[in-house]
Amino acid sequence: MALRIPSPRFAAILALSTAAILLAGCADTRTAGSDPAAVGAPITGGTAVYLEQQTYTNLYPPAAGFYPNGGIMNQIADRLVYQDPETLELEPWIATEWKTNETATEYTFTLRSDVTFSDGTPLDAAAVAKNFDLYGRGDADRALTVSEAINNYDHSEVVDASTVKFFFSKPSPGFVQATSTITSGLLSPKTLDLTLEGFGAGNGEDIIGSGPFTITGEKIGTELTLAAREDYAWGPPSVEHQGRAYLDGIQIIVTPEDSVRVGSLLSGQADLIRAVEAQDEKQVEAAGFEVYAPQTNGVNNSLNLRFRHGILSDIRVRQALLAGINRQEVIDTIYTANYPLATSTLSKTALGYVDESATLVYDTAKAEKLLDEAGWTRTGDGIRTKNGQKLTLVVNEAAPQPRSFEALTLISQQLAKIGVDLQILKADAGTYAEAIQDADRVQIYHSIVGRADYDVIKSQYYSTNRNVLLNRNPQDNSIGDPKLETLLEAVASKVTPAERAAADKEVQDYLAAQAYVIPLFEEPQVYSAAGYVQGFGFESVARPSFYNVWLNK
Amino acid sequence: MTSPLIERTDAAATAGARLRRVQPTLVLAILVLVVVLAWAVAPGFFTPVDPVQGDAAAALQAPSFRHLFGTDATGRDMFSRTVYGAIHSLSGAIIAVTVGLVLGTLIGVLAGSIGGVADDILMRLVDVLLAIPALLLALSIIILLGFGTTNAAFAVGITSVAAFARLVRSEVVRVRHSDYVEAAFGSGGRYLAVLVRHVLPNSLTPVIAYAALHFGTAILAISTLGFLGYGAPPPTPEWGLMIAEGRNYVATSWWLTTLPGLVVVLVVVSANRLSAALASRR
Numbered sequence: 072m073a074l075r076i077p078s079p080r081f082a083a084i085l086a087l088s089t090a091a092i093l094l095a096g097c098a099d100t101r102t103a104g105s106d107p108a109a110v111g112a113p114i115t116g117g118t119a120v121y122l123e124q125q126t127y128t129n130l131y132p133p134a135a136g137f138y139p140n141g142g143i144m145n146q147i148a149d150r151l152v153y154q155d156p157e158t159l160e161l162e163p164w165i166a167t168e169w170k171t172n173e174t175a176t177e178y179t180f181t182l183r184s185d186v187t188f189s190d191g192t193p194l195d196a197a198a199v200a201k202n203f204d205l206y207g208r209g210d211a212d213r214a215l216t217v218s219e220a221i222n223n224y225d226h227s228e229v230v231d232a233s234t235v236k237f238f239f240s241k242p243s244p245g246f247v248q249a250t251s252t253i254t255s256g257l258l259s260p261k262t263l264d265l266t267l268e269g270f271g272a273g274n275g276e277d278i279i280g281s282g283p284f285t286i287t288g289e290k291i292g293t294e295l296t297l298a299a300r301e302d303y304a305w306g307p308p309s310v311e312h313q314g315r316a317y318l319d320g321i322q323i324i325v326t327p328e329d330s331v332r333v334g335s336l337l338s339g340q341a342d343l344i345r346a347v348e349a350q351d352e353k354q355v356e357a358a359g360f361e362v363y364a365p366q367t368n369g370v371n372n373s374l375n376l377r378f379r380h381g382i383l384s385d386i387r388v389r390q391a392l393l394a395g396i397n398r399q400e401v402i403d404t405i406y407t408a409n410y411p412l413a414t415s416t417l418s419k420t421a422l423g424y425v426d427e428s429a430t431l432v433y434d435t436a437k438a439e440k441l442l443d444e445a446g447w448t449r450t451g452d453g454i455r456t457k458n459g460q461k462l463t464l465v466v467n468e469a470a471p472q473p474r475s476f477e478a479l480t481l482i483s484q485q486l487a488k489i490g491v492d493l494q495i496l497k498a499d500a501g502t503y504a505e506a507i508q509d510a511d512r513v514q515i516y517h518s519i520v521g522r523a524d525y526d527v528i529k530s531q532y533y534s535t536n537r538n539v540l541l542n543r544n545p546q547d548n549s550i551g552d553p554k555l556e557t558l559l560e561a562v563a564s565k566v567t568p569a570e571r572a573a574a575d576k577e578v579q580d581y582l583a584a585q586a587y588v589i590p591l592f593e594e595p596q597v598y599s600a601a602g603y604v605q606g607f608g609f610e611s612v613a614r615p616s617f618y619n620v621w622l623n624k
Numbered sequence: 625m626t627s628p629l630i631e632r633t634d635a636a637a638t639a640g641a642r643l644r645r646v647q648p649t650l651v652l653a654i655l656v657l658v659v660v661l662a663w664a665v666a667p668g669f670f671t672p673v674d675p676v677q678g679d680a681a682a683a684l685q686a687p688s689f690r691h692l693f694g695t696d697a698t699g700r701d702m703f704s705r706t707v708y709g710a711i712h713s714l715s716g717a718i719i720a721v722t723v724g725l726v727l728g729t730l731i732g733v734l735a736g737s738i739g740g741v742a743d744d745i746l747m748r749l750v751d752v753l754l755a756i757p758a759l760l761l762a763l764s765i766i767i768l769l770g771f772g773t774t775n776a777a778f779a780v781g782i783t784s785v786a787a788f789a790r791l792v793r794s795e796v797v798r799v800r801h802s803d804y805v806e807a808a809f810g811s812g813g814r815y816l817a818v819l820v821r822h823v824l825p826n827s828l829t830p831v832i833a834y835a836a837l838h839f840g841t842a843i844l845a846i847s848t849l850g851f852l853g854y855g856a857p858p859p860t861p862e863w864g865l866m867i868a869e870g871r872n873y874v875a876t877s878w879w880l881t882t883l884p885g886l887v888v889v890l891v892v893v894s895a896n897r898l899s900a901a902l903a904s905r906r
Contacts, residue, residue: 404683
């Protein structure tokens with residue numbers, strides 16, 4: 072900026088207005104957060120500084136389940152269908168309407184005709200077809216996987232410029248919801264030609280969507296800059312705000328240290344942060360900042376017992392672990408009221424949830440009895456043994472999950488009381504990725520998955536999806552429990568919501584009866600924002616949405 | 625440089641003076657080391673509380689008479705963890721110093737006494753070792769050996785071999801050409817006998833001082849590796865690991881990192897003070 076010497080009169084006005092702004096700023100900080108109703112009309116402009124806990128890894132939409140990826144994808148890509156985060160109803164977005172046949176094997180979508188990608192290409196039926204041909208079938212040559220939300224996809228057909236049909240080999244009742252998820256973000260046909268590496272970190276600016284923001288700058292691993300699209304005019308019709316985003320841009324800065332993120336927010340260096348850990352919530356609230364804790368509405372934060380491993384193949388050992396963990400104590404000690412105790416594999420707010428709390432009872436006497444019966448004996452307070460083998464199990468630290476390490480440490484202390492030695496695997500990314508695929512190295516897998524559809528339970532446990540129980544042995548592809556497979560397949564192939572809910576119930580009942588899963592709590596994503604940040608929202612599994620955000624300052 | 629003879633008289637005089645004049649910092653340093661050594665040998669004598677089993681009802685409590693160093697997120701007593709952690713840090717440091725001292729002395733004595741091409745080759749190897757940043761070298765060695773306190777200690781030891789070798793070689797070269805060694809050779813002493821009886825003992829004084837100094841550095845290096853997650857696996861109460869575990873609580877529960885951190889600082893400074901005292905006795 073060029074420096075000019077101001078005239079005395081100009082200087083006086085400048086001084087006065089600066090004083091006014093400063094005074095207004097003071098007034099603002101005093102009222103911020105305390106009276107959110109007293110805000111005026113949204114203001115357009117400004118850049119929001121958003122601190123992420125982890126760097127994004129890839130912007131291939133089916134890989135957007137990872138929160139740092141999804142947090143970006145949700146700003147740059149639109150979807151065919153909009154899922155209301157409150158009611159979980161499916162509403163029009165890029166598709167104005169859709170219909171399906173009775174067996175849920177054919178879907179027809181009618182599209183808006185005015186939508187363009189940020190590189191200027193139109194978002195028409197051909198582009199949509201190309202998107203779902205890739206997400207539904209994957210491309211092994213380019214290492215691009217099939218989206219876990221889309222089941223039984225066969226092919227697409229472009230009827231005309233604004234009508235596209237999808238065909239499925241078997242019923243695929245979850246497809247409409249699947250088109251609303253972050254993993255079905257619509258990208259420009261040119262972007263879809265990239266390889267997995269091309270979608271990877273460092274190439275953010277190559278990822279072209281039709282969303283309210285575009286990626287304009289990137290410092291690999293540390294920073295990403297998004298800018299609003301001036302000509303954006305196709306927000307979901309049910310959202311009050313239409314037209315371009317209020318913000319001019321978003322600066323996403325990766326800040327892994329929890330205390331640094333919170334400190335930056337409190338000192339005004341950041342406007343919004345993701346992953347406020349439980350121990351910091353009180354501090355942030357006390358300083359007058361808003362804490363948001365949207366639920367992830369899917370499979371709960373759980374310990375998955377890999378029942379094909381020698382020790383855990385005995386149901387009595389699995390039941391003993393379940394009875395030996397005081398889940399309430401974990402919640403009370405490590406977490407806050409934003410983390411409700413789990414009552415089933417699925418979250419209370421998930422579609423298809425049934426209450427299984429009767430099977431989730433803490434009872435150390437029962438746990439000790441079960442282990443005695445299973446032949447695991449102990450002398451005094453030591454670790455139990457059987458035929459010279461120690462009752463030692465390894466659980467992974469789920470680094471993306473909130474306070475995983477502390478929770479596991481406490482659980483390991485609880486299990487020590489019943490004579491079980493629980494060790495926590497804390498390793499670098501490479502070692503970790505290898506170890507979690509091997510039941511000999513990690514017997515208990517700590518994880519969650521969020522998706523607001525009946526299918527979510529299949530995503531987590533099915534052999535060719537996440538396979539967290541290692542029901543399919545990655546070495547020889549054998550299946551340990553065919554019944555679980557059948558039950559999960561039913562979830563993804565039943566047609567009516569009532570049938571799908573019934574199928575979900577069967578799976579939850581079975582997982583509880585077999586004690587395959589120890590659900591801990593219903594996981595929220597906890598965000599915090601300064602009081603002047605208005606309109607901060609989330610999609611149905613708690614990924615941030617900046618479309619409505621504006622800065623009241 | 626003064627001649628060896630005069631130097632020795634000087635040293636004797638100051639040593640006598642030192643005995644009469646008590647040095648409070650040295651006494652304090654020795655006291656700290658003795659206490660920490662006692663922690664390592666008999667931790668149960670200093671604290672009755674289990675370092676691994678916590679009381680969840682008493683999580684994240686500030687330091688008090690009951691919990692001298694406060695408690696962590698799962699209610700474990702931090703003082704107890706610090707006391708029980710001493711054995712890991714001290715044994716690690718002893719392993720590291722031993723590895724560095726033994727291998728370094730071997731290389732240094734060989735290079736210094738044989739001389740010629742062998743000296744050149746060994747010293748260039750040492751140059752290469754010195755060129756690699758210590759932490760990077762230690763990390764690479766741990767990746768090869770696997771995680772754990774012993775492996776971390778061994779890795780830290782390897783990184784110090786070069787420095788020990790340099791020091792020993794320079795001393796050996798100095799002593800090798802002194803009159804009494806030449807005389808020993810002249811009177812028919814065999815090579816190995818002269819080396820062990822005359823060269824080695826007279827080269828080791830500065831090396832011992834350096835070993836004491838390195839003891840402190842090794843504790844710091846092992847804690848660093850523990851902090852980065854390459855040392856003892858949790859829930860072992862290892863000092864570096866404890867500091868790492870507490871770093872997300874710096875703003876709300878300062879005692880988790882600060883107090884174990886202060887203990888590390890005290891021990892390292894004490895080891896340095898002792899090393900300075902040993903060095904000045906030359």
